Amino acid sequence: MAPMTEDLVDVAHGVPPYVLVSGPESVLAERGLAEVLDRLRVAQPGLEVIRLYAGTYEGGELVLHTSPSLFGGAKCVVVHDVDEASDELQADLLACITDPPEPDLTLVVLHRSGQRGKRVLDALRAARARVVDAPAVKTDRDKTDFAAHEFRRARRKATPEAVHALVEAVGKDVRELAAACQQLVDDTTGVIDENTVLTYHGGKVEATGFRVADAALSGDTSEALRLLRHAIGVGVDPVPIVAVLAQQVRQLIRVGSAGRGRSADIARDVGMAPWQVDRARRALAGWNGETLAVCLQALAAADAEVKGGGRDPVYAVERVVLTMTRQHGRHREG
Structure with a gap:
């Protein structure tokens, strides 16, 4: 298949026809997917979102949902757990990706890790899909970087000591860590320091x-x-x-x-x-x-x-x- 050209990217919302959300961290994957859908809805409020899951997939479903609709309208098909995809789902995905993309259709594929579905990933990258990374957040260093980024993302200053204290307090679970960062952003003002963290999580x-x-x-x-x-x-x-x-x-x-x-x-x-x-x-x-x-x-x-x-x-x-x-x-x- 010939490489996708830039004119296939919808300039109204900046999302190309194909998006790959890649990585095992569910918080980052969910956030990446949500941001893609938000961008699409800004330009097309009537967007129809269809979700397919590898564990319950039946052959031909993807073809059915990606075919042009008689009534038109923007559509986003989200395929979850492609790292567990059956041969049928992989074949349907490859056929969809190698065909010219339909107007007003966005295909989003979520793949956590592993070799299953690699041909699909290769095809998406060859089709110049946008890749949204969701890397694992496992070590204390990863969690420290994650928490610091959460505060920067919210445009709030947090001291290194505050970030360290927060990771020590709630760092076992990334989802809880993200929620704790959001709570401090929502409930406090000014610089977030160690005493602030201890007040909430001591x-x-x-x-x-x-x-x-x-x-x-x-x-x-x-x-x-x-x-x-x-x-x-x-x-x-x-x-x-x-x-x-x-x-x-x-x-x-x-x-x-x-x-x-x-x-x-x-x-x-x-x-x-x-x-x-x-x-x-x-x-x-x-x-x-x-x-x-x-x-x-x-x-x-x-x-x-x-x-x-x-x-x-x-x-x-x-x-x-x-x-x-x-x-x-x-x-x-x-």
Whole structure:
């Protein structure tokens, strides 16, 4: 098929006949699709949107919905989950893409990842489809970049400390992280700083665990126990607190083993965000391999106890916090 020319792009809404939304992150994929549909509706308010799903597709459906209508009108056919497409759906998509595009028809294909449907992806790119990327947001570095972009997108300034605190508080789920960014944008004014984040999300399990870990890894026994007892008092389960403590100790070990180098380079190598590398480097001043190993062993024992292996989970997590604060700086003794 000959390459598509620019005159096939509808200048009224800037959307070409074919659009590929590619990547596994559902929040970004949904947002990309919504923006495409919004653009189409601006120019054509009566747009008909037809959604087809790979799991329930029947042969010929795509041909039926992409054929010219007797009544005319703009139409957008959205095909979901093409990474799970049957041979029939792939064949119908290829036939649709290789035919000249119908006027007032937009075909949007969503593909998460993998090799299934690769011929369709290649055909879309050959047809000069617009590609909307929805890359995975997995590592803490990815989540930090995502949150920072959310604030920039909303034209709000957020300090790096605020972004870090938010990722620590709600960073397990990207959808929750996006919602938390939107809440701060909607409910606050001025610069979003760390105190703003703690006001809204300071009670989250992850945030509580990280604050306990920060105090324990700095050797501040009284503050670590105060934060821990407050967390337990408001109903936070010991299990995720021990998990966060162990995660922080493992990060110190990874960064300590990585040697010297730029934070960005080490972050890429160990799967962390640069700010996490910087924080770990600061914390490492009070630790060495031997004392970190003692902490890791104590945390493994505490993990077993808080998950049912011991009689008193609260005592188990208090004991491991005391072990950590006592190990801090021990390599300097003698």
